[in-house]
Amino acid sequence: MDLTDDEILKVIEHFKDIGYSMSGDGIDDDTDLDDIDDSNFSEEEANEDEDDEDLVDDEEEDDEKESIENLDVSNLDNLNNDVKVNDSVKIYLKDIGKVPLLTAEQEKELAKRILKGDTNARNQLITANLRLVVSIAKHRIGRGMPFLDLIEEGNLGLMKAVEKFDYTKNFKFSTYATWWIKQAINRAIADQARTIRIPVHMVETINKISKHSRALVQKLGREPTAEEISEDMQGALSPQKIRDIQKISLEPVSLETPIGEEDDSKLGDFVEDKENLSPTEYATREMIKSKLNEVMGELTDREERVLRLRYGLDDNRPRTLEEVGKEFGVTRERIRQIEAKAIRKLRHPNRQKKLEDYRS
Known part of the structure; x- marks a missing residue:
């Protein structure tokens, strides 16, 4: 099966996005x-x-x-x-x-x-x-x-x-x-x-774009836009196509790349891990948890237990009314009543004030 240049660009971009090395x-x-x-x-x-x-x-x-x-x-x-x-x-x-x-x-x-x-x-x-x-x-x-x-x-x-x-x-x-x-x-x-192999004919296209870009830098004294490169190439490639090709031509950079004069840090140390909380977010969450535990301590044991199960406060797995009812051996309606009563208690001004600073 023969792929068009646009399809090749999408495939290469996909592999770059997932960090795959071909x-x-x-x-x-x-x-x-x-x-x-x-x-x-x-x-x-x-x-x-x-x-x-x-x-x-x-x-x-x-x-x-x-x-x-x-x-x-x-x-x-x-x-x-x-x-x-x-x-x-x-x-x-x-x-x-x-x-x-x-x-x-x-x-x-x-x-x-x-x-x-x-x-x-x-x-x-x-x-x-x-x-x-x-x-x-x-x-x-x-x-x-x-x-x-x-x-x-x-x-x-x-x-x-x-x-x-x-x-x-x-x-x-x-x-x-x-x-x-x-x-x-x-x-x-x-x-x-x-690191990621690009087809030869695409490499040649990248080099043509680079040549026109260098010539325009000499002429304009700045980096040219995709529109200016396209015009210099007499419309052989559209501005969007040039932007796409310039994007896939960038070389991947290793997260192990040394950073700083003494090379004591690595690039990966400065990349945000979006799957985990930042230090600030973690500290805020722990403070909220502490205040929430303090407030919930003013509820009855049953009320506190119902809220923890309903909202998954301990294991991040919220339960349905029916699931909580089975846990306590009562009907789902009874659990709804206990939950509603507990929430009314938490909405008391004195208790709400303790959590106001953490409301987003």
Whole structure:
């Protein structure tokens, strides 16, 4: 059964409301690269950056929009200054920086050999394009996955591109590989990075909204409204749809999150427990109970017992006249009379005055 975007939003919102955590086994959205159809591939789509730059500014975006032909070792060295990477990643970056880039003609020749089952040609084409993966993965840093994991997922996309590449269609391998690398990384992020998994196409929509929102913040100097974002997107999404998507895109926060300079408190300590009384409410209730017991002490034992059973004062379970009558071995009418007499006594001004301060 295929769900519409609105239905998906409702399902995700429902799971968030009940605190349910869905992993990659949740809503399926073709996360397996083998299931992705590249029949609609286009160079324009491969070069689109609408879902790439959540954490880099516009100037850096322009610097990083480079084709594989222009990638060199210096770019990888700069990466070490921009991103905190461990020694294993640095070694990896240096190793792939030593691999020479390929010309379009060399790519074509390798593709021909790959079709004939040449494993060495396949490995050569993959190795020569590993820097492209790093360049694309860099833009996804901060999306909930370690940098090295992003590279690994991108490499899977690169291998799939090598497997699927058709040199007869006359587009550059780097352009085709870019599309597959983005597919692999974006799906991994959607599948693994969030506590509650959001379908890939919905993640892409969230990123588009984020891009337009950032642009409007720069232009307006404030957070844009849903109406302004909708207008900037030329009505592609309605304001209400944008609000719904922004709501489900929020990440859950753990109640164990430390609060305060010394981290001696947790977020959960400040969340109201609506199923239990607050300290103030509990204290008030105990004072009312004490005063009520004092007032009811002026009734006869039978009158007090009847009121306690009728109104469930001891166990929060009110009884019917008939149930109380069976308890005392009298008729329901007799219990009604005893109850009425007891209430008249409690309404005496002297007794009412003791409870006036607690009347809501």
